Amino acid sequence: MLAGLDEIRDLGADPVRGGYSRHLWSTAELGLREWFVERATRLGLGIDRDRNGNLWAWWGEPGADAVVTGSHLDSVPGGGAYDGPLGVVSALDAVARLKARGFTPHRPFAVIVFAEEEGSRFGVACLGSRLMVGSLDPAVAGALRDRDGVTLADAARYAGEDPELFGPDPAALGRIGLFIELHVEQGRGLVDLGSAVGVASGILAHGRWRLSFEGEGNHAGATPMIGRRDPMVAAAAAILAVREAALARPGTRATVGRLEAVPGGTNVIPSRVQLWLDARAETDAEAHELVATIAARASASAFVEESWSSSVEFDASLRDRFAAGLGGVPVLSTGAGHDAGVLAAHVPSAMLFVRNPSGVSHAPGEFAELADCVAGTDALESLLVSVL
Structure with missing residues (x-):
């Protein structure tokens, strides 16, 4: 369980700030993408890359009304090890467990890695999901510059992406029938509530x-x-x-x-x-x-x-169904933005949170106990079985 976090622990380690600096299409972030492709391929998943730099790993053939889970691999400067990668690693672990038990999905299913969720390199958070849903002008996005003056378009070309393709992707968005994002909690809500796992109700503006x-x-x-x-x-x-x-x-x-x-x-x-x-x-x-x-x-x-x-309220029926299905786990809001919040206005979306014992996030001290991470993967696996 969670061997993936150990496999990537040296990628983007920041000797000056501490923690990790894994910015979009940097050497570290490209290394993380390579790791994801290799790990997903080992699980027998098919790799696809959409027009906005988001990575998809499909169990079987891509199709409509798909269940999609995952998160991001980029980080803030000097960020923690769990923000983003925990959701990706847990998704791949859930797939491994489902395959090991002989489970066969009855809906298309994919694990996704979104591009530039943190906005640390080019200043716009959830860039990959915003481009996908059409809430960010691709011309504006391509002209964004990092601290060294490199444009997003030039960085994309360096990474093998075509910035001329950036923009609304109704084909990719239209495949998503349900999105579930697991994330380490960025706060002390679950600590105070005494629960390893919770379900998100909404996101602050x-x-x-x-x-x-x-x-x-x-x-x-x-x-x-x-x-x-x-x-x-x-x-x-x-x-x-x-x-x-x-x-x-x-x-x-x-x-x-x-x-x-x-x-x-x-x-x-x-x-x-x-x-x-x-x-x-x-x-x-x-x-x-x-x-x-x-x-x-x-x-x-x-x-x-x-x-x-804008502020986000996740689908109430989905939220309540998932919370009840997990044994009545807490429902709580968050002040942190996520790709699930961008998608929520377009497709049914939900979030799972894993307890963070200190509440510290976006810093080297970010942490989650192994038992709580396992509980999060258990919860994600359970929800996937219920919807696949």
């Missing part, structure tokens, strides 16, 4: 914004404090405003996790500072109100939305 602050670059030692036009000072005030705005609205979350100064020298007053805001709330309206308040207080020269995801 969330988005990302880029704030720019312009100033005058100059020498740090030769320029008096009075009269400086230092954009870092304005950026610092904006970061404090972000925290104050979220604290004033219980239940909302606002984070600045990335900041870049130009030119970035220790002894240089920057000429420009950019920071990235992540804002989340229970409802779309609350999230928009939070961001509007921050924008009014931030005094940024530019305030640009880079991605937006």
Whole structure:
């Protein structure tokens, strides 16, 4: 069980940040894709790659009304070992167990790996699923740039993908009759509820914004404090405003996790500072109100939305059926975005969560006990049997 996590433990290990840095079409992420293809092929699954860089492993022939499960393999910078890979490894393990018991699916079935779920390289989360459902303009996607200035289109070509094919994929989407995503919980909900496994009820509204602050670059030692036009000072005030705005609205979350100064020298007053805001709330309206308040207080020269995801309520009948079928496991919402949330507006979708003992995620300390991971695979296998 879960040998796959051990097989990939060295891929993308980050010696500086700790944890893992596995960004879309990087050497590490391409290595993970190779691992997935090899592991799925060993199980007798047929490999397919769609027009948006998502990988599919089919049990039998692809077809309509398919049951699809899986997750992603990319990570945030210095992320944990479980966010994404646990869902992929558990899906492959469930297939192995079903095959070992002689189970034959009566519906088409596939395990999927979505491209760029975290948005860590090109700034748009759930990029592969967004392109598939048509909620992201392929021209906009192709022009996205990473921190080194490489466009998504160029990175795709390097990885053997054709960016000219990016865009809505009704054929691939139309095959999905049901999507189930297993994921390590990113929070302490299941710890507090005393359960190894839970079912998702919904996802908070969330988005990302880029704030720019312009100033005058100059020498740090030769320029008096009075009269400086230092954009870092304005950026610092904006970061404090972000925290104050979220604290004033219980239940909302606002984070600045990335900041870049130009030119970035220790002894240089920057000429420009950019920071990235992540804002989340229970409802779309609350999230928009939070961001509007921050924008009014931030005094940024530019305030640009880079991605937006409305709040998600998973199919209630499916949610309740799955929770009951697993013995009455807890039902809980999450503040973390997922590909299942993107698909939920188009196909019946559900999520399983596996308990995270510390609640830490998007960090090297992310963890799940082996027994809980096994319980998650047990639950996924049970649900697959019930729908296949």
